[in-house]
Amino acid sequence: MNREDRYAYGMKVLEQVDGEAGQRIVDSLADTSPELGHQVVAWAFGDMYARPELPPRDRQLVTLGVLTALGGCEIELDVHINAALNVGLTPTEITEALLHSAVYCGMPRAINATLTAKKVFTDRALLPLTNIS
Amino acid sequence: MNREDRYAYGMKVLEQVDGEAGQRIVDSLADTSPELGHQVVAWAFGDMYARPELPPRDRQLVTLGVLTALGGCEIELDVHINAALNVGLTPTEITEALLHSAVYCGMPRAINATLTAKKVFTDRALLPLTNIS
Amino acid sequence: MNREDRYAYGMKVLEQVDGEAGQRIVDSLADTSPELGHQVVAWAFGDMYARPELPPRDRQLVTLGVLTALGGCEIELDVHINAALNVGLTPTEITEALLHSAVYCGMPRAINATLTAKKVFTDRALLPLTNIS
Amino acid sequence: MNREDRYAYGMKVLEQVDGEAGQRIVDSLADTSPELGHQVVAWAFGDMYARPELPPRDRQLVTLGVLTALGGCEIELDVHINAALNVGLTPTEITEALLHSAVYCGMPRAINATLTAKKVFTDRALLPLTNIS
Amino acid sequence: MNREDRYAYGMKVLEQVDGEAGQRIVDSLADTSPELGHQVVAWAFGDMYARPELPPRDRQLVTLGVLTALGGCEIELDVHINAALNVGLTPTEITEALLHSAVYCGMPRAINATLTAKKVFTDRALLPLTNIS
Amino acid sequence: MNREDRYAYGMKVLEQVDGEAGQRIVDSLADTSPELGHQVVAWAFGDMYARPELPPRDRQLVTLGVLTALGGCEIELDVHINAALNVGLTPTEITEALLHSAVYCGMPRAINATLTAKKVFTDRALLPLTNIS
Numbered sequence: 001m002n003r004e005d006r007y008a009y010g011m012k013v014l015e016q017v018d019g020e021a022g023q024r025i026v027d028s029l030a031d032t033s034p035e036l037g038h039q040v041v042a043w044a045f046g047d048m049y050a051r052p053e054l055p056p057r058d059r060q061l062v063t064l065g066v067l068t069a070l071g072g073c074e075i076e077l078d079v080h081i082n083a084a085l086n087v088g089l090t091p092t093e094i095t096e097a098l099l100h101s102a103v104y105c106g107m108p109r110a111i112n113a114t115l116t117a118k119k120v121f122t123d124r125a126l127l128p129l130t131n132i133s
Numbered sequence: 134m135n136r137e138d139r140y141a142y143g144m145k146v147l148e149q150v151d152g153e154a155g156q157r158i159v160d161s162l163a164d165t166s167p168e169l170g171h172q173v174v175a176w177a178f179g180d181m182y183a184r185p186e187l188p189p190r191d192r193q194l195v196t197l198g199v200l201t202a203l204g205g206c207e208i209e210l211d212v213h214i215n216a217a218l219n220v221g222l223t224p225t226e227i228t229e230a231l232l233h234s235a236v237y238c239g240m241p242r243a244i245n246a247t248l249t250a251k252k253v254f255t256d257r258a259l260l261p262l263t264n265i266s
Numbered sequence: 267m268n269r270e271d272r273y274a275y276g277m278k279v280l281e282q283v284d285g286e287a288g289q290r291i292v293d294s295l296a297d298t299s300p301e302l303g304h305q306v307v308a309w310a311f312g313d314m315y316a317r318p319e320l321p322p323r324d325r326q327l328v329t330l331g332v333l334t335a336l337g338g339c340e341i342e343l344d345v346h347i348n349a350a351l352n353v354g355l356t357p358t359e360i361t362e363a364l365l366h367s368a369v370y371c372g373m374p375r376a377i378n379a380t381l382t383a384k385k386v387f388t389d390r391a392l393l394p395l396t397n398i399s
Numbered sequence: 400m401n402r403e404d405r406y407a408y409g410m411k412v413l414e415q416v417d418g419e420a421g422q423r424i425v426d427s428l429a430d431t432s433p434e435l436g437h438q439v440v441a442w443a444f445g446d447m448y449a450r451p452e453l454p455p456r457d458r459q460l461v462t463l464g465v466l467t468a469l470g471g472c473e474i475e476l477d478v479h480i481n482a483a484l485n486v487g488l489t490p491t492e493i494t495e496a497l498l499h500s501a502v503y504c505g506m507p508r509a510i511n512a513t514l515t516a517k518k519v520f521t522d523r524a525l526l527p528l529t530n531i532s
Numbered sequence: 533m534n535r536e537d538r539y540a541y542g543m544k545v546l547e548q549v550d551g552e553a554g555q556r557i558v559d560s561l562a563d564t565s566p567e568l569g570h571q572v573v574a575w576a577f578g579d580m581y582a583r584p585e586l587p588p589r590d591r592q593l594v595t596l597g598v599l600t601a602l603g604g605c606e607i608e609l610d611v612h613i614n615a616a617l618n619v620g621l622t623p624t625e626i627t628e629a630l631l632h633s634a635v636y637c638g639m640p641r642a643i644n645a646t647l648t649a650k651k652v653f654t655d656r657a658l659l660p661l662t663n664i665s
Numbered sequence: 666m667n668r669e670d671r672y673a674y675g676m677k678v679l680e681q682v683d684g685e686a687g688q689r690i691v692d693s694l695a696d697t698s699p700e701l702g703h704q705v706v707a708w709a710f711g712d713m714y715a716r717p718e719l720p721p722r723d724r725q726l727v728t729l730g731v732l733t734a735l736g737g738c739e740i741e742l743d744v745h746i747n748a749a750l751n752v753g754l755t756p757t758e759i760t761e762a763l764l765h766s767a768v769y770c771g772m773p774r775a776i777n778a779t780l781t782a783k784k785v786f787t788d789r790a791l792l793p794l795t796n797i798s
Contacts, residue, residue: 031517048366097320100325105336105637106199107209108208112205181635186625191590251431295643298646298661336640338604377705442575457726461729465731469769502709568779
């Protein structure tokens with residue numbers, strides 16, 4: 001595959017997983033660092049995300065863990081909470097994953113991530129969650 | 134103690150330390166992750182904060198150090214700078230603690246934390262500090 | 267449940283998930299901070315880990331993401347890579363999860379976590395992996 | 400040099416490197432932690448930045464790497480992307496440095512830093528970049 | 533004060549607080565980066581640590597919080613747990629501070645810091661702690 | 666370019682920059698996560714490192730900043746301090762870059778990175794540095 005093919009393939013993966021929210025980040029990079037946008041699409045999605053060794057739902061669980069632990073990634077967490085819903089994680093599973101991460105990276109990171117989830121769930125009219133304990 | 138008792142006890146500790154600001158974070162979690170709110174109250178405050186081995190003022194010094202170092206925790210730092218004032222740290226001691234942390238986690242984290250302190254001190258009409266060197 | 271019951275229940279969960287490796291960390295804390303050991307068992311495992319909202323395999327994926335991103339947690343990552351194997355993740359799924367995390371927290375953290383996985387897989391005579399691409 | 404001399408000397412260095420943006424951060428600290436402002440000027444710029452062992456352009460490359468990796472330092476990154484332009488790094492070199500950092504600290508930190516660069520470049524009417532691949 | 537005076541003054545402060553352990557770190561830097569050793573002594577101890585706005589015991593509580601949260605600072609934590617003992621914190625207060633930090637930066641960081649405390653307490657024949665709950 | 670070509674090209678770049686030390690990390694991943702080794706070579710070096718927008722010396726300054734700030738990356742820092750020497754940074758410039766980073770990520774991270782530099786400089790018989798202030 002040449003450079004354009006790799007981009008086109010990655011974009012197909014990105015669209016399935018992240019939908020519009022991912023596209024918006026790539027667009028926002030276009031006038032400042034188109035190469036970063038290219039690498040997000042061609043490498044992160046085309047090369048890495050597309051590998052069959054781990055299904056999309058599992059990848060989002062790992063990603064939620066990483067982004068919650070890093071902190072300061074609210075923009076990216078917004079995209080990936082949307083992605084998590086797109087690939088079949090329920091809102092309850094998502095909030096539970098963030099709650100679980102509190103054990104390992106502390107309450108503040110878990111609270112920040114949960115408030116980002118609240119924003120995404122509100123945008124998608126999923127609140128209040130009904131089957132939560 | 135059962136689950137409700139643990140929550141009620143933790144809430145009493147939280148009210149003494151964090152006041153309204155802590156309550157607002159718990160409230161903001163209610164429709165998305167009530168269990169995270171429960172754990173903040175019942176575990177973080179009821180189990181951990183209430184232990185007699187370290188007085189509240191000492192706990193806030195540790196907490197200021199942790200939150201400044203983590204970065205990206207402005208919401209939580211706001212709560213805990215309020216808490217620090219509530220348990221007897223003076224504004225000068227708080228800014229000195231944040232200044233001190235610059236040695237260990239660098240100037241940017243200390244500046245960010247100090248700008249959060251500035252916001253809290255402004256809300257509580259404590260500025261300008263008068264007894265500072 | 268009282269304090270002892272909560273510990274006993276958490277220990278049962280810890281044994282199922284972490285096996286010996288988790289027990290060793292708790293033991294290593296016994297003479298210095300038995301309360302930290304208690305909280306790992308009674309809270310992290312008894313209260314958090316045991317919740318049915320997310321199955322153990324999913325929890326380990328989140329945990330691998332968090333620990334890889336944090337860095338400097340080789341001791342804990344060792345325990346949780348063992349735990350990941352115990353709850354049904356294959357070695358290939360584990361290394362793929364760590365590879366995936368490289369997109370979000372960079373190559374060095376992913377390399378460090380993978381070298382810890384190598385150590386665990388070696389201890390359990392799982393190398394070389396055979397079904398990897 | 401006494402305390403005032405050290406401050407005056409540091410301020411001269413800060414003005415050459417950071418220009419107005421650095422001054423604004425120091426001003427913002429004046430009523431809350433004037434000592435932190437003093438240390439930024441007298442120590443960070445007067446003692447450290449002014450050393451001849453590394454020229455200003457090299458220092459900004461290191462600083463961009465550190466601030467991108469830390470995350471949550473958008474205020475400081477804004478100052479130092481301005482500083483990078485002031486000491487002779489081109490917009491293309493700056494975005495390339497941020498792209499490069501993605502290898503080591505992951506895509507989200509690189510995206511966040513690039514979006515801060517976009518803001519600075521927009522303020523200085525440098526967009527769209529024309530000589531980028 | 534000139535450069536030598538600032539160093540001499542800082543060294544006096546360092547000796548009171550850190551004792552031998554701090555001196556060893558400065559010595560270890562002598563052939564590679566004597567200026568870093570100088571800044572640790574003259575700036576971190578002479579300028580920052582010596583300020584009267586916060587007593588040494590309070591500074592160690594903040595420092596323990598910062599170093600626990602940062603992670604990967606076992607060498608420095610060793611020095612500062614020694615320092616904490618030197619300035620009047622009891623072993624129980626130190627382990628409680630590290631336990632408290634678990635709420636904010638998670639269990640793994642608290643465990644790592646506590647295992648460093650265990651090493652220091654063992655070196656100083658302080659184990660087992662007797663007045664712990 | 667196909668997958669093998671991309672690897673071969675990346676390996677040529679890696680050899681020029683990192684020399685043996687980089688090769689050893691890739692080798693160490695071979696039985697556990699060959700794909701991570703492939704991505705380090707084909708993507709990090711072949712796609713990213715090889716871009717002409719920033720020369721190798723500048724890339725190492727950014728990399729030193731990122732790795733120092735991340736912490737816990739001693740293995741990778743060892744490789745990249747070797748790489749920094751290979752692409753023309755002097756030992757004095759390297760230690761100055763690490764000293765400079767102390768302003769932004771604190772003394773402990775700078776000390777840890779400097780002790781890694783000390784190890785590399787010792788291995789390459791470069792100590793004591795003679796032209797340092």
